[in-house]
Amino acid sequence: MNDALMQKMKERINELRKLPGVGSKTIKDVLEENGISRRDFLKWSASMAAMLGLSSSFVPVVAEAAEVSDRLPVLWLHLAECTGCSESLLRTDTPSVDDLIFNYINLQYHDTIMAAAGWQAEENYEEALNKFKGRLILCVEGGVPTKDGGEYLTFGPHAETGLEKLKRTAEAAGAIIAVGTCSAFGGIQAAAPNPTGAVGIHKVLNKPVINVPGCPPSAKNIVGTILYVILFGALPAVDNFNRPKFAYGLRIHDLCERRGHFDAGEFVEEFGDTGAENGFCLYKVGCKGPYTFNNCSRERFNQHTSWPVQAGHGCIGCSEPDFWDAMKPYEKPLADNYLASIDADATADKIGITILTVAGVAIAAHAAISAMKNPKE
Ligand code: SF4
Numbered sequence: 001m002n003d004a005l006m007q008k009m010k011e012r013i014n015e016l017r018k019l020p021g022v023g024s025k026t027i028k029d030v031l032e033e034n035g036i037s038r039r040d041f042l043k044w045s046a047s048m049a050a051m052l053g054l055s056s057s058f059v060p061v062v063a064e065a066a067e068v069s070d071r072l073p074v075l076w077l078h079l080a081e082c083t084g085c086s087e088s089l090l091r092t093d094t095p096s097v098d099d100l101i102f103n104y105i106n107l108q109y110h111d112t113i114m115a116a117a118g119w120q121a122e123e124n125y126e127e128a129l130n131k132f133k134g135r136l137i138l139c140v141e142g143g144v145p146t147k148d149g150g151e152y153l154t155f156g157p158h159a160e161t162g163l164e165k166l167k168r169t170a171e172a173a174g175a176i177i178a179v180g181t182c183s184a185f186g187g188i189q190a191a192a193p194n195p196t197g198a199v200g201i202h203k204v205l206n207k208p209v210i211n212v213p214g215c216p217p218s219a220k221n222i223v224g225t226i227l228y229v230i231l232f233g234a235l236p237a238v239d240n241f242n243r244p245k246f247a248y249g250l251r252i253h254d255l256c257e258r259r260g261h262f263d264a265g266e267f268v269e270e271f272g273d274t275g276a277e278n279g280f281c282l283y284k285v286g287c288k289g290p291y292t293f294n295n296c297s298r299e300r301f302n303q304h305t306s307w308p309v310q311a312g313h314g315c316i317g318c319s320e321p322d323f324w325d326a327m328k329p330y331e332k333p334l335a336d337n338y339l340a341s342i343d344a345d346a347t348a349d350k351i352g353i354t355i356l357t358v359a360g361v362a363i364a365a366h367a368a369i370s371a372m373k374n375p376k377e
């Protein structure tokens with residue numbers, strides 16, 4: 001099985017190698033310029049292989065896939081959003097390999113960073129669309145306004161709506177990736193009262209969309225999804241919300257370093273208290289880790305240095321649908337919304353006061369998490 005898979009990947013990479021790359025620089029040059037050694041690159045490839053669920057024998061193939069990541073053209077479309085996803089990837093001054101790979105992909109069109117504007121930008125766009133029809137990867141950042149024919153978002157001198165442009169581009173795409181919670185689920189634009197009728201892009205397309213939510217999503221999850229498409233020539237297995245299982249298969253809570261304190265009933269009662277100083281669990285100051293599927297607690301951010309919970313604030317559930325509405329209040333346990341029915345907060349309070357046994361707490365945790373929609377197995 002492994003041999004057959006390996007063979008398939010190698011054939012695919014060889015095919016991709018025959019296609020033109022993005023320019024004169026190889027990934028080796030790019031890494032060297034940024035002081036990243038071959039050894040570091042292979043270490044990164046090993047962690048990426050593990051994240052994708054591949055054994056260590058696949059590490060060299062993953063490295064090769066990264067090396068040909070400039071062969072598949074990417075069109076990056078901005079719809080209704082804040083550009084935070086692009087900013088977080090592009091504005092780093094100590095680039096990780098993920099950031100560098102992202103800079104190295106064959107980005108044919110990206111509103112924020114391209115030099116062209118106006119008519120010239122439109123021309124470039126149409127050219128890329130025609131030239132790479134069927135094999136381009138479409139990455140979309142932002143939700144799509146649908147109310148009144150989508151007129152709340154228009155592009156360029158022809159005032160084409162985002163809705164039209166998205167549909168037209170999706171027709172030419174070989175793979176579609178919704179980057180960030182806005183394009184996956186509508187994001188803040190879709191929060192009540194959602195005046196523009198913004199939705200996640202899968203709602204208006206009739207092709208499969210891979211959702212890579214997060215506000216912003218980690219570079220690892222974006223690059224991992226692109227690498228998966230390069231390696232397999234197919235889309236990854238997904239959960240109920242079309243999120244790749246390799247990245248969104250577990251809850252934040254499952255691998256959190258504060259989990260021992262949750263199980264022991266040790267909670268931060270308010271920011272700055274001795275519980276906070278001692279690194280206790282942040283559930284009672286609003287952590288939504290038990291309800292949130294993502295790999296932040298395992299992969300972290302900024303070259304694996306830290307993540308929000310490590311820095312002292314609870315997870316706000318940014319990779320879940322409608323999190324702006326569903327997960328509020330952000331600094332309090334869920335109380336008055338749909339999750340209240342499971343009595344999770346009352347249980348946590350009780351834990352804080354009486355320090356129940358580990359078994360009792362485990363039951364509380366399971367009560368809380370079993371009420372969530374589980375990803376498809
Ligand atoms: S509730 Fe939050 S801080 Fe506490 S263990 Fe779970 S994820 Fe970690």
Ligand code: SF4
Pocket residue numbers: 214215252292294296307308309314315316317318319
């Ligand atoms: S810890 Fe939670 S809120 Fe923070 S990035 Fe991860 S999923 Fe989003």
